[in-house]
Amino acid sequence: MARFDWLSEYLALLQDEHVLVRRGSARELAPAHLLEIDAEDWGRSAQLAAMQDYRWCGMWGDAVDDHIKVYACLEHQGDYLMLQTVVDLQMPLLPSHSLSFPAADRPERHAQDLLGLVFSDHPDSRRWTRHQAWDEAVYPLRGDFPANRSDSAQPAVTPPDGDYPFRQIKGEGVCEILVGPVHAGIIEPGHFRFNALGEEILSLEQHLGYVHKGIEKAAVGRDAAGLVKLAGRVSGDSTVAHAWAACQAIERALSCQPGRRANQLRGLLCERERVANHLGDIGAICNDVGFAFAIYQCSRLRELWQRRNHELFAHRLLMDRLIPGGVRCDLDTAGIEVLRQDHGELRQEITELFDLLEDQPSLEDRLLGTGYLRPATARALGCTGFVGKASGQPFDLRSAHPYPPYAQLPMPARSREEGDVLARVQIRMQEIHDSLDWMDRLLDTLDEGSVQTELPQPKQEVQGIGFVEGWRGEIISFVRMDERGKVQRFFPRDPSWHSWPALERIVMGNIVPDFPVCNKSVNGSYSGHDL
Amino acid sequence: MYRILRKTLGIGVVTEKAPVQHDKNLEKLGIEVKRIIDKRFHGSLAIREVDAGSCNACELEIHALNNPFHDVERFGIHFVASPRHADLLLVTGPVSRHMQAALLRTWEATPSPKYVIAVGDCACDGGEFGDIYATCGGVDKVLPVDALIPGCPPTPEALLRGLLACFARI
Incomplete structure (x- = not known):
């Protein structure tokens, strides 16, 4: 099987759906194949990729001057496709990939917290990596955010993230079990919230980000x-x-x-x-x-x-x-x-x-x-x-x-x-x-x-x-x-x-x-x- | 069952003499510290390990203290699940600001008299993560620290040396 022999099919799909590929490059981010698309087509291109059963591997943003370049990485048959788009720093609005790929949920919320990307149709807009160490309206990965501790005004003690809005399950006999961030063993910190009915776990919700060190x-x-x-x-x-x-x-x-x-x-x-x-x-x-x-x-x-x-x-x-x-x-x-x-x-x-x-x-x-x-x-x-x-x-x-x-x-x-x-x-x-x-x-x-x-x-x-x-x-x-x-x-x-x-x-x-x-x-x- | 017994007996006890072979000074220190632990902590020093933002390499090496080669329990040192049972906190990581309150609460929950040892380069002074918005830059910025064990990560031997040296001093 030749490398990327599926790519033409995807490109044809994009064309059928009137998604404009502004630029394609096999070399710029080799071995991944880069496709530059418009921000408004960001969600649609993920939908088509999901239809083709591609695997969603990650996304990140890169703030350059007055805009943010956004990358999403997809894999199929061992080949990587890199979708890229550009949004304005003043209006960093983008459709979400998480509707097509549940794996995109947390990475997008991480980008929201650190770069200020706004995912217009993300089903869960709660913070993820950010606790209380910086304000909601400032974004550490932007150029204007001071990297150094000494340059940023810090309280003596950063408050704990006590009011993170966890999902709740209500019902007779359902109890919540809170675990962490400090766990019982010699392991890393994180918070787990269980809803249990007797011995049985009905749901687990994780709250991570405790070891965020920038x-x-x-x-x-x-x-x-x-x-x-x-x-x-x-x-x-x-x-x-x-x-x-x-x-x-x-x-x-x-x-x-x-x-x-x-x-x-x-x-x-x-x-x-x-x-x-x-x-x-x-x-x-x-x-x-x-x-x-x-x-x-x-x-x-x-x-x-x-x-x-x-x-x-x-x-x-x-x-x-x-x-x-x-x-x-x-x-x-x-x-x-x-x-x-x-x-x-x-x-x-x-x-x-x-x-x-x-x-x-x-x-x-x-x-x-x-x-x-x-x-x-x-x-x-x-x-x-x-x-x-x-x-x-x-x-x-x-x-x-x-x-x-x-x-x-x-x-x-x-x-x-x-x-x-x-x-x-x-x-x-x-x-x-x-x-x-x-x-x-x-x-x-x-x-x-x-x-x-x-x-x-x-x-x-x-x-x-x-x-x-x-x-x-x-x-x-x-x-x-x-x-x-x-x-x-x-x-x-x-x-x-x-x-x-x-x-x-x-x-x-x-x-x-x-x-x-x-x-x-x-x-x-x-x-x-x-x- | 027979196979387990055969394997167990075949391997035997691999635990090494205190804590590094051929190091007479350390063996002497080990005996001395065992004496201090016996006297001051009734023969049992309880440690609560707190990861305050480490990359988890320090945790791997602290874990290794419990493996059959090092087996620190024989010195009367053991790791406990609750700070309320602890005499000593071993803190790793540059103290991420997201862990600062949790670390303080853990420290408050530890009954006095209590000791704090900062383990690893980042716990000592921020280490590789340096001066960055997301961390406090070392355990001593948050808690009174009694001893430092540098290293990235400190080896089990270095950890033992640090522990022993700390208690020889107190």
Whole structure:
């Protein structure tokens, strides 16, 4: 199948509906295909995309001078389409995509809070990322908003967002359960509001944004290296994947191609991050239903894995290993041999361990059928990663849209239909096996050469986009830089934007005590979402 | 069941000696702190971890303190779910302004005498997020802080060292 062989059909549909495509470009935001349309056609173009069953992957705005450029990213058959329109800063009015794509709901409200975009027909105009740290009528991502704390008038204590208008369910015996923002474990903060009837969860409503630390604004004015450092802290557990996506965006913007070995090492680090997180979470999921044996074994394996990271790559979580143009670490033959041996040992350990876990009736009793996500819902919400894969959405960038080094060394695409907690665990078990096999093949075919390529200076304003399959799923990173190489806009789209809404659906009808295991089986990033 | 027992016995106890092998000073410090915890906290120091805007890397490493290699419970240190049960708050993140009130309430709910340790570079001084509208720029801007444990993120060993050093001082 040729790339973009569906695009002509979509263009014809747009034409039939009298949607004017002002400009199209296959190169400006490559590998995505850019289509510039009028603001009034914004909603219609999404409707047509939904009819074609495209997946909605994200939206962001970029305030430039007296207007806001708005982007929406869609995916079909592994190819990305980027819709773009322009609205006036004084009248930033736009139809909403959320009527066609429920996944657009929160990203649009985020853009409303940070940029002041107004979505005329959005069914839910409540604030999302904004709590009480800035006024409703000011927008942090606009040029006139002071980035620095010292320049903005702040109260001594920012008031809590106590009057956020939650939806209420009324009825005999229905009770509200409030959880968070400070949770009972060593985890990130967020607020969950349950409506429960006895043990059964009738609904869950999330209120996130507690760890909003202004990452998009903090990126402005940084150079490429500084941006990648920040990107590595969008979500600490995905530091390699986010840094890689930002590197890709910068390198595409500047037409810089890292060497083969640099990309291979990036792939190796990214798979190591995947294995570490999957190991930790499989143990934690079993622990959430009281099976302590699993967490003992899995956290032991994870710790050994992280110690090897420290020994070979000088950081236990692999932070700041990626830099624009390459990587900051290399592997010698001794290191390669150590890794080969590690892979063999871990493979042996998990074969025994996972077989044992899958053979436990008490685990199966709690995980099988719990936290069911319908494939149609996963599709509508645009879930990727193990959440999507466990509910029949096999999309994986590494196979659907392979970038180096996956272009040379394919990774199998996996999916299951069951959609429950057990399926999400099983997908992750499979992914550890796949990653180990892949890393072994990578070590066999590792190219020689430099691991750093010099980054050219831009001659004019440039922009680029990165797509990386992190352990949670698809990460998208948008970067615009000025002619001095300073970042003007950075938007990292973590897959958690899509898995958080899925969690609201997943827990419906489950019992309240199963919420932790449902939550852990999805494991959305608060930090990656709140930005 | 037989397979679980066989695996459990086969792996055995992997917990390491206090807290870094081959470090005599630290072992001595560990014993000293155990003595302080025994005396001042009746053998049990309860910690409440509060994420006030971290990127979650610090949480991963704090979690690692509980893994079988580090197993901090053997020093009498354990993590509790409620600040009302806590002697010490371990606070991570630059304190996002959206978490400021929640952090203060958590601190108020912690019974005196109480201690606060800022964990990670951003908790110490804002770190990578720097001077930005959305954060307070460090835990000490919001709460009285007794000790700092820098690092991005601090390793489990650094966390242990920081904890031990803090209590050796108090």
